[in-house]
Every structure is written in C-alpha cells, then in structure tokens.
Amino acid sequence: MVVRIPSSYLLQFQEPVGYLDFARFGPPSHAVVEETTRLLERSASAGPSTVDELMRWEDRARAAAARLCGHDVDHVALVPNTSTGLFQVALGLAGEVAVSPAEFPANTYPWVRAGRARVRRLPPGPVTPDVVAGALTADVTALAVSAVDFRTGYRADLAALRDVVGDRLLVVDGIQGFGVVDEPWAAADVLVVGGQKWVRAGWSTGFLALSDRALERLDPVVSGWTGAVDAGLFDDSVHPVAPGAAGWSITNLSPVAAGAFATALELVELAGVPALGARVVRRADELAEAVRSVGGVVVSEQVRRAGIVAFALPDVSAAVVGEALADGGVTATVRTGHVRLSPHASTTAEAVERFAGVLRRLRGAGGVGRDGGFAVEGRPVEERPVGERPVEKRAVEERAVGGRVAGDRAVQERAVPTDVRALRRLLVERAIAAVGVPVELMKKSHKSRVVRDLDAAGLFLIRDSVDHLAGELGVTRYTIYNYLNEVRARDPE
Numbered sequence: 357m358v359v360r361i362p363s364s365y366l367l368q369f370q371e372p373v374g375y376l377d378f379a380r381f382g383p384p385s386h387a388v389v390e391e392t393t394r395l396l397e398r399s400a401s402a403g404p405s406t407v408d409e410l411m412r413w414e415d416r417a418r419a420a421a422a423r424l425c426g427h428d429v430d431h432v433a434l435v436p437n438t439s440t441g442l443f444q445v446a447l448g449l450a451g452e453v454a455v456s457p458a459e460f461p462a463n464t465y466p467w468v469r470a471g472r473a474r475v476r477r478l479p480p481g482p483v484t485p486d487v488v489a490g491a492l493t494a495d496v497t498a499l500a501v502s503a504v505d506f507r508t509g510y511r512a513d514l515a516a517l518r519d520v521v522g523d524r525l526l527v528v529d530g531i532q533g534f535g536v537v538d539e540p541w542a543a544a545d546v547l548v549v550g551g552q553k554w555v556r557a558g559w560s561t562g563f564l565a566l567s568d569r570a571l572e573r574l575d576p577v578v579s580g581w582t583g584a585v586d587a588g589l590f591d592d593s594v595h596p597v598a599p600g601a602a603g604w605s606i607t608n609l610s611p612v613a614a615g616a617f618a619t620a621l622e623l624v625e626l627a628g629v630p631a632l633g634a635r636v637v638r639r640a641d642e643l644a645e646a647v648r649s650v651g652g653v654v655v656s657e658q659v660r661r662a663g664i665v666a667f668a669l670p671d672v673s674a675a676v677v678g679e680a681l682a683d684g685g686v687t688a689t690v691r692t693g694h695v696r697l698s699p700h701a702s703t704t705a706e707a708v709e710r711f712a713g714v715l716r717r718l719r720g721a722g723g724v725g726r727d728g729g730f731a732v733e734g735r736p737v738e739e740r741p742v743g744e745r746p747v748e749k750r751a752v753e754e755r756a757v758g759g760r761v762a763g764d765r766a767v768q769e770r771a772v773p774t775d776v777r778a779l780r781r782l783l784v785e786r787a788i789a790a791v792g793v794p795v796e797l798m799k800k801s802h803k804s805r806v807v808r809d810l811d812a813a814g815l816f817l818i819r820d821s822v823d824h825l826a827g828e829l830g831v832t833r834y835t836i837y838n839y840l841n842e843v844r845a846r847d848p849e
Contacts, residue, residue, distance in 0.1 A: 361635060361701055364794040365627040369556075369702040374686035374710050376643070379506065379532060379664050379698035382556035384620065391619045392558070395612045410611035417614045420621035421549075421563040424629070425534070426542035431571075433564045433601040434609055434617070438462050438531050441548035441564040442500075444604060445527060446470035448574035451497030453527070456483050460506045463529045467500065482508070482657070485516040497573075498525035503539060504532035507691070509640075509664030510657040511537060518543040525570055531562075535624045536632045536701065537662050545570040554663070554700065557620035560613045566601050580606035632701045636663040639699035639708065646712035650719045655694050665697040672718065684714035704785075706778040780818050783810055784828055795829060803829050807839040816840070 368385035375383065384392075395410060414434055422432045435441040439462045446453075446466035453467050456478040467475050478491050483501045499521050501512050511533065518526055518540075528544035535555040541547055544567070551561030566574070576597055581587055583605035584595035597603040624632065640663050644654045647667040656666035669677055678690035686707075689696040699707065787809045788795060791802050798806075806829065815821050826833045 361627045361631045362794065363788070363796070365623060366702055367789050367794070368623060369700075371702065372685065372687070373704060373707050374681075374684070376697045376699050376703065376707060376711065377687045377689055378554055378556075378700045379696060380553070380689050382553050382700060384556050384558045384616065385623055387623060388557060388616045388619050392612055392616045395615045399612070407611075410615075411608070413611050413614040413618055414609065417561075417618035417621065418563065420618055420625065421565070424541075424621060424624065425547055425549075425565050426540070427565045427567075430600040430602070431566050431568075433566075433604045434614060435548070435562045435564045436560045436609060436613070437552075437562050438529055438548050438550040439466065441562065442466040442527075442529065443470060444564070444576070444578045445546050445548070445570075445574060447472060447577040449473045449498055449525070450575075452476050452493070452495040453498045453500055454478055454488065454491050454496050455500040456480070458505075458507070459500070459502055460529070460532075462531075463500055463502055473497070482510045482660075483512055483517075485513060485520045488517060489520050492521070492524075496524060498527055498545075500527040501529070502532060503528050503530045503534065504537060504662040504664065505657070506532055506664070507696070508655075508657045508666065509661050511539075511660040511662045513660065514543045515540050523569075525573065532664070533662050535621075536629065536636045538629045538633050541565070542567075546574075551617050551620060555617075555620050555624060556700075557617045558613070560610060561617035561620070563617075564601065564604060566604070571600065576603045578606060579603050582607050627701065633662075635701040636699060636703075637661065639663075639701075639703045640665050640697075642705070642708045643697050643699065643711060646708060646715060649712070650715045652715065656696075663698050663700070665699075666691070666694045667697070668694045669715070669718070677718065680718045681711070681714050684710065684717070686711050686714055704778075704781065706782060709778050776818055780815065780821055780824060783813050783815050784825055787813070787815075788828065798829070803831065804839050804843065807836060808843040811840060811843055 368387055369383065370386070371383040395413070399406060399410060415429070417434060418429050418432045422429045435444075442463060443466040447470045450473060452474040454476045455464060455467055457464065458480060467473060474495070476491060476493070476496060478487055481487065482505065488499055499517065501517065503514065504511050514526070514528065525545040526543065527546040528548070530541065530547050530549040531553055533539060533554065534541070534549040544565070546567070547565040549555070549562055551557030552559045555561070576583065579597050583598055583603045585598050586595055587598070589595070640661065643665045644658070644667070647654055647665070650669070652667050652669045654665060654667050656664055668674065674690050674693055674695050677695050678688065681688050681695070697711070787806045790809065791798070791805055793802050807825070810816070810825065815825070822833050822836050826836050
C-alpha cells in the first residue's frame with residue numbers, strides 16, 4: 357500500500373527545482389519561516405508575559421522530538437547543534453569509545469578533543485555489526501556511529517548494533533537520517549540530532565535524547581544553571597543537577613529557534629516518516645538511474661541506503677561535473693572524486709529530469725532521452741538545440757510564463773521545465789498551490805478555479821492532461837470536462 361504525503365505538507369516548500377543538497381542543508385518550510393517571524397515580532401513588542409510565553413516553545417519542541425524518537429519528554433533536552441550534544445556526551449564518558457575514523461568530524465572531534473575517553477578506531481568501511489563485534493574489548497564502554505554515513509549514504513543497522521554492543525552505550529549521530537529514515541531510534545542510548553538538514557528547521561536547532569542507561573553512566577559535566585534543581589531559585593548556592601535529560605541543559609536557548617524546531621518536527625509528524633522516507637528513496641533511485649543511463653557510476657550505498665546518492669562520471673572530474681550542474685541550475689555537493697546528491701520528499705520529478713538533462717549534455721548526448729523526444733497531443737516533437745523549441749511546445753511554455761518566453765536564459769531555465777510532462781506537473785502544482793486550500797478540503801469552486809487557471813495556461817493542449825489533473829484533484833475525467841465547459845461558457849475567448 358502506497359502512503360501518500362498530504363498536499364498540505366508538500367505545499368510548505370518552495371526550494372528551487374534543482375535543489376538536491378539536503379544532506380548539507382534543508383531549506384525550511386513556509387510554516388517555519390512564518391513562525392520564526394511571528395516569534396521575533398512578538399519579542400519586539402515585549403510585555404510582562406512575553407518571555408514566559410516564548411519559553412513554552414521549548415516544551416513543545418521537546419515533546420515533538422520525544423514522540424518521533426520513541427522517548428518521553430523527561431529523556432529529551434534541546435541543543436543548538438549536533439556537535440554541542442556530542443561534546444557534552446564525550447566529556448561525560450569514561451572508558452573507551454569505538455568510532456570509525458571516516459565519521460563526519462562532528463562525531464570524531466569530540467571524542468579526541470574531550471580527552472576523557474580513549475578512542476578505539478574501527479577499520480575503514482561501513483560500521484556493520486560484524487565490524488563492531490570484531491573490535492569490541494572489555495575496555496570499550498561505548499560505540500559512536502552515524503545513523504546514515506554522510507559520504508556513502510550507508511544506513512546503519514541500529515537494532516543489530518544494539519544487540520552487538522550489549523550493555524555498552526550506543527551513541528548515534530542522527531542528523532543525516534532523522535525525519536526521513538524510519539529507524540528504531542529508541543535503540544540508541546544517546547541520540548543527537550541537528551535540525552538544519554532533513555528536518556528542515558533551520559540552524560541552531562536540535563535535540564539530545566538519553567536512555568536510562570545513559571543517564572546512569574554519563575556524567576553531565578557540562579550542566580548549567582538551567583540544568584539544576586530549582587533553577588529559578590536564586591539563593592546564592594549551586595544546586596544539584598536536575599534528574600533526567602533536564603540536567604543536561606546549559607542555559608536558556610533561543611525560544612525563536614525552539615519555535616522553528618517544534619514547527620518543523622510537527623510537519624514531519626503530519627506527513628509521517630515512512631511516507632517521507634519512501635518518497636526520498638524513490639527520488640534517490642531515479643537519480644541513480646539517470647547516472648547509470650549516461651555511463652556514470654554510483655559509488656554510494658545501494659542496499660542499506662537512505663537519501664544520499666554519490667556518483668562519478670568516468671573521465672570527467674567531479675569539479676567539472678559540479679560546474680556543469682551549477683550552470684544547469686542543480687545544487688549538489690562536490691567532493692574529491694565524486695558528486696553527492698540528496699533529494700527530499702519535496703523534490704519533484706522535474707528536478708530529476710533537470711539533473712539528467714545536464715548529464716546528457718555533459719556526455720554529448722544532445723539532451724535527448726531514451727524515448728527519443730516528447731509528445732504533445734499525439735504528435736512527436738523532437739528536441740532542438742538551445743534556443744530552438746518546437747512551435748507546439750513553445751506555445752504552452754509562453755502561456756506558462758505569462759504570455760511570453762523570458763529573454764534572459766537563466767530566468768527562462770528556472771521558469772520552463774525541460775520536457776512537456778514536467779511542464780504539465782509544474783503547471784498543476786502551481787495552480788493548486790495558488791488556491792491555497794489542500795486538495796482534500798477543496799470544494800467545487802476551488803477545483804473549478806484550478807481548471808480555469810490551467811485552461812488559461814494552456815495545460816489542456818498537452819496530451820493526457822485531463823486524466824492527470826483528475827487524478828491530482830481526486831475526481832473523474834468527466835468532472836474535469838464539466839468544469840472546463842462551465843469555465844469556457846463563463847469566459848469565452
């Protein structure tokens with residue numbers, strides 16, 4: 357059974373079509389931006405209750421994080437980023453920690469810099485249960501691992517690692533998977549997540565979740581006045597550390613950031629992690645297929661994978677590929693020897709086609725797909741060199757951008773998709789978004805407006821558009837024809 361992501365979630369995002377870099381940064385939603393703005397404005401008109409009201413957002417964010425990771429609120433504390441949380445844990449850990457040298461630096465520097473626990477380096481390669489089992493000794497008190505490897509996209513088997521480490525602590529850096537990977541997060545004794553990537557909450561957001569085992573064994577060395585018992589009692593004494601994760605608080609964090617984080621987490625709950633994860637993997641698979649179709653090599657994990665696709669083109673440097681992608685309106689991360697792509701659930705099929713088009717041009721394929729071209733109303737339309745578009749396709753494009761094709765090439769490439777099917781999807785998405793009502797809540801008047809706007813944009817010149825729109829609006833094709841007749845009767849040309 358395919359679980360659909362609510363349109364009310366997808367309408368929250370407006371990143372550029374070619375944005376494929378969520379493993380680096382996830383552009384926040386409209387809701388996050390609006391809540392951030394509202395809270396800043398509220399703070400600007402401060403009154404007697406303003407601070408107390410704003411601080412309540414921390415409890416809301418902790419509650420949402422707890423629900424998503426399978427803990428209760430008493431086991432969750434907010435942190436401004438992943439590194440801060442891991443440094444707090446590293447300073448509180450005694451014994452020896454096993455960690456891969458290939459981890460992202462946020463999960464290596466704390467163990468080395470803190471200097472309290474000795475470091476046992478795991479062999480190169482994925483952190484599998486077998487690798488960990490071979491490295492464990494009596495001195496090892498903890499394993500530190502990323503839920504998803506930032507280079508390869510390898511998704512760690514947290515349940516199996518939990519079994520292998522036994523009574524030792526399992527410390528998980530969850531930033532590259534939390535929010536889109538359905539994992540047994542409660543298997544971790546320590547889970548640290550920054551919210552600026554897949555959660556799409558913006559910078560200075562994150563949380564730390566601690567199991568009972570972790571609370572018993574870790575020393576909260578970095579615990580400030582807000583992490584003390586009776587934090588609001590100022591009696592000139594240092595109070596004991598508060599019980600639970602509350603004792604790991606250092607000071608009050610930004611309530612504006614907490615509001616952004618809570619809003620983003622609640623959006624994840626709205627869509628559902630399994631549905632988000634399925635969409636991410638599907639887009640990742642489509643990107644990987646585009647790479648293979650031009651003779652490229654996918655060098656990232658292909659079995660236990662998440663949302664990261666790393667690839668290389670034989671005889672073409674990663675730097676050259678990166679420049680071509682940037683010129684073509686595709687945002688990716690360029691590493692030594694490969695390029696990393698990372699789509700989200702809001703990534704459209706048009707983004708995949710844009711990426712594929714850049715690769716085809718780079719490989720000298722002329723930009724023609726394997727189907728040999730496009731089709732409009734049953735007529736094959738061949739692709740032409742840049743600047744030459746078939747009359748049929750140009751007519752639809754001109755309507756899509758307001759009756760004319762933009763003279764500036766960069767503007768034109770942002771406004772006009774690379775094939776007619778992608779154009780159809782874009783037109784429908786825009787028309788639905790313009791109404792501002794989720795499809796499932798639309799009345800006849802809303803759907804009629806969508807049909808009217810799409811008729812004006814020339815959508816119905818494209819083959820199969822009636823059936824496509826009927827599916828998107830959840831009505832029959834005959835209903836669409838009825839709307840069309842009514843619209844055209846009211847607004848004759």
